[in-house]
Amino acid sequence: MDFFLSRYRHLTVLLIVIAAQLLLIAYQVRTNRDVPLIRVWAVTAVTPVEQGLEFVRRYTWGFVEDYFVLLRVRGQNEGLRRENGQLKIENNYLRNELATADRARALSVFQARSPSKTIAARVIGNGTGANSKVVFVDRGSTSGVESGMAVVTPDGIVGKVVDAYPTASLVMEITDPTFAAGVLSQKNRVHGTLKGQGHAECLVDYVQNEERVDVGEWFYTSGDDRIFPKGFPVGQVTAVQNGKTFKEIYVTPSGLQGGAEEVLIVLQGVHQEVPTRELASPGYRILPLPAEAATEIPQGAPQPGAQGTDADRLRAIYKQAGADQKHVFGEGAPGSKPPDFTKIPSVHGAPPPANAAAPAKSKPKPEGAETTDDEPARVAQPAAPPKPNQ
């Protein structure tokens, strides 16, 4: 045995080591358990170095890598910027095309509905001059355009033709300092003269300080200038203040909102009525109230507007009821019998006294004022007075 061990010492060690490891494996496989100690040692020895390597890599090679990534990102960014710019241009082009189509459709609709004979034209260029607001349109005398014709859009007036050439016309916009046109306020029917100021807003001149013009009120063409047919919208009042003699009324032209590109030249103007309804905002149409709502006003109730406020009308009803019972208001000691208000018709449905509703029926509604937004459709019914014996 000693001979064997001395002669095959290396082999013996090898076999022992192999056998030990085989036993270790067998133990792990048999018991399905690990040998955590060895793993813990190995992992504890390796992972800090690994973390250090990772740290160094991150701040050396990672930095270099990030630098190259950044360079690539920069290139990509430039490419994306170019692409974005291209897309923006394309988007703007498509938006303009869409807006043009919308405007053209609006123009055609307006042209079909307007009683005036018009011809569509496109703005093709600006006129020279620092302060002048003139543009060229692509319709000229060969299309029947003449100097002095009105130029409008569905949103409002744009200007007037000052020169007509065979293939084009020069149009003075309403913002030109030399432009003037007769206008009429919608609500208060105040006449004035619209004057261009050289900038976005126009001035309505020659309106007496005593006249009433509200901010937000619309001005329409009055037809006084013999150029613009009556009834075309001009713009909305943005500021009003009293001047020395005349009011200073500033109007934002509605026809030039967003820049006019397609316009209509009025070849033969037809005057129209200035709309009586107040526009909520340009482009929105307010429907009238339903017919049944307009007719649901109680017979016994006085019409609004006939006698001031509802309280006034109630007062008149009660006063009438007292007079019918020969009661004198203001007399009688406390505890005396009050008039019997239970017979008030509008309260209990009894037929109204002939003179109770007379004030309401005596004053008809103004012509054209069917039922407007600021007009209540029905009067609030008066509350029943307390019964004296209860």
Place this chain on the structure above:
Amino acid sequence: MTEYTEHLLREAPRKDTANRFRLVWLLVIPLVAVLSQVYVPRFVQFLAYLELPLLITVHFALSRGGPVPSLFYGMFIGLVQDSLSHQPIGMYGIVKTLVGYFAASVSMRFDVQNPVVTFILSFFFYFFHQFFYWVLARALLGQAIAFDVQQTLTFGLLNAAVALPLFRILDKLKVAY
């Protein structure tokens, strides 16, 4: 048998016993080898074929000479590898123990300073390592893993090619005693 092969066999023993690794290198080098095996393929995947711990074991066995130290060194490296794997501890330990022992035994008979011998031995021990591990995995653990001979041979050649410069570098780390 040619004169050259006779020379390889006769002049054999490369006993570079005068120059040896410092103890710290004996610990650091396998650690670096194991680390490189678990860390480098994360970023350079094709380097996963490199079996640096095996090459370190072979180099130690060929240069150190003693079978017992070599088998213990191989066992140590193998166990560290096992510890970082999901296999039971001892699989790589047994294989590398055998590699260390046989490499040290072979170094007694060949001129292991010769690059050709180094290349062939590295290739052979890589194949042996992979084959024996496969055998152990099938026999001891019952794992039905495949053994791709062609791939193993190819990777053996690549590892042998890497072994040549690596052994040169490792030889430079030795100090004279």
